[in-house]
Amino acid sequence: MFGIRINMAETRSQDRSVETDINGLRQALCALTAVVGLAFAAVPGAVRAQYELAPGDGAGLVGDPEAGKVFWETLATSSCKNCHGIQGQGGFAPPLAGRGLTTEDFIRAITQPAIMPTFPQYTAQHMADFAAHFARMPPVTTPGSWRYPMPPDAGQGLMVAFAIGCAQCHGPELETPRHNAGAVFADADFEWFKKHVYQHNAVVWDYWEELELANMAPYVRMGTYSPDRLPETVLAQIWEWMTEEGLLTPVTASLPQPELTDDGAVYTLTLINQGLRDKGLVAEDATVRLVLPEGAEVVGASGAGYRGIKPDPESGNDAVVWQLERIAPHDRISLQLTLAAAATKENNLSGYVAWPGQDTKHPERLNLRVGQRPRSFP
């Protein structure tokens, strides 16, 4: 289908250096749970974990089903869940629950590239724990469905990304890699793309460091693809689709719960462009709108580019508006709005930042909601 040839001959990836002790990744993951989503936050103990597992490595290991369950539920293994289902009930990939899969089955799956990439970031013990966890689950009667179904009008490169599984993690428009490439726009060519797919686990740490996000995510979630299974000519079709659709500006926002002061409830919206200095895409002429809930009373608003209160064309409500000339890589823009009283959960402040895309033909837009913490690209 779609001219994809994925070579099923068995190969093992080479060049995996073992850099760290077995417990390192686990410790890093514990540290992580506390800080997920905090851009630029320092996380002690980030580990560049790569393990060179061989088929026999599970021999003699005893899996701990509780540890397996806990690890399965961490963000680190969101990667597995995107394809195998949140409960291992299947989806794009076969079910894992209640099938009696062994530690060796798991090790084989993460070390031998197929449709599924390899995951050199996990240990044999992780796989033993997964095997124990899924073995005690009941068998699946109805396998789950794909996390993202393929849109009927998908173009060639996007179809390929769906067929291989990229889209189950990266969404129906491959947003994450388009943001990542936008973050390093001047350097983003097929060579860059290839490196991040075929040597993912090895290069991603340097990439984070380059973006000065080195301490942001002490784990790697994507797998590493093999050109034997995903040939360059096929990968090129995905890149072509992404660049035709256009690369995206890595602007991220946080809008925490308001601070309650004598003047009222103070909301602070912070916008950050996580791109690489002098290389990443710039959001130019961005409009920020915080749409006021019914009955909200504005005490004041401040921050660069404040334009006053205007009707919001989408909701018909009033919106507090800012117009920003540029959100360039490493800019950190803070905007404040004070309401006489905090909005309620049911009738909350919301909004969006919108700008004409520099590389994409479509306008770019970031929706805002209270409680939102900065996410990162990745």
Ligand code: HEC
């Ligand atoms: C991109 C989608 C995808 C991701 C992500 C993924 N898998 Fe898979 N997995 C598959 C597919 C598809 C298969 C069936 C074999 C094949 O074609 O690769 C499979 C097979 C397996 C099998 C063998 C099942 C059997 O029937 O023998 C195991 C075990 C497994 N995966 C575990 C994992 C674990 C653990 C993770 C996370 C570290 C993971 N997978 C992530 C797609 C995925």
Ligand code: HEC
């Ligand atoms: C299992 C989920 C998953 C699958 C499947 C997946 N990715 Fe990713 N990808 C990620 C995540 C998560 C990141 C962010 C880095 C990380 O944590 O590994 C990422 C990052 C990237 C990046 C940015 C560069 C970088 O190193 O961070 C590119 C490019 C990319 N993916 C392309 C692809 C392509 C192409 C495919 C399919 C061939 C694919 N990905 C499949 C999860 C996935």
